[in-house]
Amino acid sequence: MDVVARRRGRPRKALVVPAAQVPRTGLHEQAAARLKDMIVRGALPAGATLVETDLSVALGISRTPLREALKLLAAEGLVELHQNRSARVPDWTPEEILELFEALAGIERLTAELAAPRISEALMDDLRGKQAQLDRMHRDQALDAYFALNQEIHRTIVTAARNRPLAEAHAALQARAQWARLRALSSGSRWEESAREHRDLFGALAARDAAAAGTVAHRHVLRTGVVIAETLQARRADPAAR
Amino acid sequence: MDVVARRRGRPRKALVVPAAQVPRTGLHEQAAARLKDMIVRGALPAGATLVETDLSVALGISRTPLREALKLLAAEGLVELHQNRSARVPDWTPEEILELFEALAGIERLTAELAAPRISEALMDDLRGKQAQLDRMHRDQALDAYFALNQEIHRTIVTAARNRPLAEAHAALQARAQWARLRALSSGSRWEESAREHRDLFGALAARDAAAAGTVAHRHVLRTGVVIAETLQARRADPAAR
DNA sequence: TTTCTGCATGTTGCATGCAATTTGCGCAAA
DNA sequence: TTTGCGCAAATTGCATGCAACATGCAGAAA
Numbered sequence: 001m002d003v004v005a006r007r008r009g010r011p012r013k014a015l016v017v018p019a020a021q022v023p024r025t026g027l028h029e030q031a032a033a034r035l036k037d038m039i040v041r042g043a044l045p046a047g048a049t050l051v052e053t054d055l056s057v058a059l060g061i062s063r064t065p066l067r068e069a070l071k072l073l074a075a076e077g078l079v080e081l082h083q084n085r086s087a088r089v090p091d092w093t094p095e096e097i098l099e100l101f102e103a104l105a106g107i108e109r110l111t112a113e114l115a116a117p118r119i120s121e122a123l124m125d126d127l128r129g130k131q132a133q134l135d136r137m138h139r140d141q142a143l144d145a146y147f148a149l150n151q152e153i154h155r156t157i158v159t160a161a162r163n164r165p166l167a168e169a170h171a172a173l174q175a176r177a178q179w180a181r182l183r184a185l186s187s188g189s190r191w192e193e194s195a196r197e198h199r200d201l202f203g204a205l206a207a208r209d210a211a212a213a214g215t216v217a218h219r220h221v222l223r224t225g226v227v228i229a230e231t232l233q234a235r236r237a238d239p240a241a242r
Numbered sequence: 243m244d245v246v247a248r249r250r251g252r253p254r255k256a257l258v259v260p261a262a263q264v265p266r267t268g269l270h271e272q273a274a275a276r277l278k279d280m281i282v283r284g285a286l287p288a289g290a291t292l293v294e295t296d297l298s299v300a301l302g303i304s305r306t307p308l309r310e311a312l313k314l315l316a317a318e319g320l321v322e323l324h325q326n327r328s329a330r331v332p333d334w335t336p337e338e339i340l341e342l343f344e345a346l347a348g349i350e351r352l353t354a355e356l357a358a359p360r361i362s363e364a365l366m367d368d369l370r371g372k373q374a375q376l377d378r379m380h381r382d383q384a385l386d387a388y389f390a391l392n393q394e395i396h397r398t399i400v401t402a403a404r405n406r407p408l409a410e411a412h413a414a415l416q417a418r419a420q421w422a423r424l425r426a427l428s429s430g431s432r433w434e435e436s437a438r439e440h441r442d443l444f445g446a447l448a449a450r451d452a453a454a455a456g457t458v459a460h461r462h463v464l465r466t467g468v469v470i471a472e473t474l475q476a477r478r479a480d481p482a483a484r
Numbered sequence: 485t486t487t488c489t490g491c492a493t494g495t496t497g498c499a500t501g502c503a504a505t506t507t508g509c510g511c512a513a514a
Numbered sequence: 515t516t517t518g519c520g521c522a523a524a525t526t527g528c529a530t531g532c533a534a535c536a537t538g539c540a541g542a543a544a
């Protein structure tokens with residue numbers, strides 16, 4: 001049987017007014033986004049068993065789109081699926097988190113190296129502004145805002161690298177990394193170091209020094225991962241520890 | 243509502259004989275595997291429109307598992323899904339293929355760097371054997387076998403890096419890369435070069451020289467990508483060209 | 485007691501049906 | 515001719531039903 005359908009008739013002419021791009025999205029996509037958020041924020045705790053019927057009722061949708069959403073999350077490593085078994089939120093060990101940040105560090109090294117020579121002037125200006133703001137937040141000790149902008153800067157650099165597959169790989173790892181970060185809100189001692197690394201990274205990019213940018217990015221992310229993994233390890237031994 | 247189910251009753255004791263691990267797998271997974279194969283081999287050509295009903299009949303399954311399979315493939319970039327539109331096999335441009343190999347080269351650099359210090363003796367022996375066999379195939383001009391073993395060696399190195407997230411990212415890119423490789427079966431001129439690079443890579447790994455292994459792996463994959471993208475470009479201009 | 489077996493219950497995997505949306509095409513108007 | 519409109523057919527998105535499988539427990543056997 002021929003399963004390849006072909007376009008029939010003349011192609012429809014494009015509308016003159018492209019009609020506001022409302023990103024209408026299917027229920028499965030919405031469900032995936034909501035579930036991802038719930039897992040990252042801990043509303044669905046590590047180790048939780050997800051029963052399809054319960055979850056579908058909770059989200060107000062039927063099992064069909066929910067199952068599709070779970071498959072998407074499984075592809076990102078956010079849930080574990082096994083044949084004829086309920087989905088589970090993985091309980092990542094500190095070792096796995098370290099592995100994750102090792103991968104993330106490697107990928108951010110690549111993006112930094114690629115971004116250095118090919119970042120556009122517009123993005124460079126954007127980055128300059130963000131870096132200045134980050135410094136202010138550091139000076140003002142605005143931890144939450146620093147945290148958020150930090151993430152945004154990393155994403156900007158990934159964008160500047162202009163490599164779609166790498167950006168996708170990066171995004172796929174980010175959810176789990178965010179889970180770990182939220183669970184081990186960085187201690188103040190690392191803050192100084194982090195801020196300095198960010199200044200170095202920006203400097204290397206501004207100088208279009210690919211090797212330096214890559215090295216700094218790698219060290220920065222890996223150090224972050226080590227600290228987070230250590231914090232998780234300590235908290236695992238003594239859950240009350242802050 | 244509480245959507246988190248918990249284990250009830252006493253845990254069942256593990257079987258003494260763990261019963262042969264038959265990897266029973268759902269229809270959606272099988273469908274995804276078959277479709278991936280069909281796309282990579284070109285049975286579903288680039289640009290093809292995939293109508294769910296037709297595909298499900300062709301595969302002998304219903305639309306439900308088929309839709310789940312399509313979602314999985316979309317996550318790997320093997321099909322494009324748009325709201326209320328039929329799935330489509332993307333028609334990757336040579337530029338996109340080059341981007342893909344740029345990402346792949348970066349990731350394989352990372353895996354080579356990680357593998358150099360941490361590869362186990364067993365895997366090193368395995369690799370030694372494969373490298374010797376590859377040299378024989380090169381000498382005997384056994385192109386197909388060389389091609390297949392080549393891929394296997396790359397996967398082995400990824401395994402040796404012992405980093406799950408990186409391995410997953412690598413695997414996700416591999417399908418599209420394979421699509422490109424099959425469509426631009428490498429010209430003989432590049433063969434010599436490729437064989438030499440493989441010897442260099444093995445040498446660097448054997449010497450546990452991470453930097454060298456990374457550099458060689460990166461150059462090797464990127465060169466491959468450049469040649470493939472150029473071939474695709476030429477063939478696009480003149481489809482009859484061999 | 486401890487271990488095994490069969491059954492009731494809970495849960496997943498898949499097929500099917502229906503409504504909503506898109507698409508193709510004829511036909512009228514400019 | 516070209517453009518716009520509207521309807522019918524094709525197609526997707528989602529809900530629901532049912533069979534297969536897994537799980538936990540009661541009761542039998544060791």
